[in-house]
Amino acid sequence: MEAVKAEGLTRSYGGHVVVDGVDLDVRRGQILGFVGPNGAGKTTTWSMLTGLVEPTKGSVRLLGRPLDINDTELKQQLGIVPDHSDLFESLTGEELLLSYARIYGLDRGDAGQRTDEALAVFDLEGAAKRPITTYSHGMKKKIRLAAATLHGPRALFLDEPFEGMDALSARTVISILQQMAEQNGTAVFLTSHMLDYVERVSTHLAVIKSGKILLSCSQAEFRELPAIKGEDGAGRLESLILSLSARERFSGLSWIGGRA
Secondary structure (H helix, E strand, O other): OEEEEEEEEEEEEOOEEEEEEEEEEEEOOOEEEEEOOOOOOHHHHHHHHOOOOOOOEEEEEEOOEEOOOOOHHHHOOEEEEOOOOOOOOOOEHHHHHHHHHHHOOOOHHHHHHHHHHHHHHOOOHHHOOOEHHHOOHHHHHHHHHHHHHOOOOOEEEEEOOOOOOOHHHHHHHHHHHHHHHHHHOOEEEEEOOOHHHHHHHOOEEEEEEOOEEEEEEEHHHHHHOOOOOOOOOOOHHHHHHHHHOOOOOOOOOOOOOOOO
């Protein structure tokens, strides 16, 4: 079943085209890793799919209905975690999750149970009673993700979900996303520069450069592509993104190892 559908998605700023006619199709149970070099149009595309930025041209459908930021019923079926967003940082982590759970319509009992479980799974139990203002960047990322998944969304949008997380936390997030996709049929759209994690978690991949989609395929199809060589120790996806970089790559700094 269609979950995220974009057709001819375009965004221009002052005559400069940032995203140029992007078509995307993410179905229930799929995890799409949306990657590309810096400035490729990833976050702008993500922002148009979530209603944070209005397209110059093109259309977006979520869960079979046109994207409308005033559609409350649709919004309650989505989970959205921007790279950076304001939190009610005077609240404790526990208070924030309980508040989100009630906003999503969960009764008091379910809200408490899901809050306790989320705090445990995301390793935030020890910080549950602390104001969020005291949290590290990685902890804030985890509490945002916990809040966005409390209601079991049918579509989940993540921008840089692994940034600032240690390896164990990132592995936990990967497991949760896979569980949501496989058991709940949640469609996940994520952007990230942490390409090893993207390659591990994604069922499908799309690569964007200069606002245009260069590659869109399943993970199985990606593995069948000819190996990209020349980057020692780099994964296949990282090597692909490096090969797309237009700027020259230097091997070092001129003043390192020499005399000033």
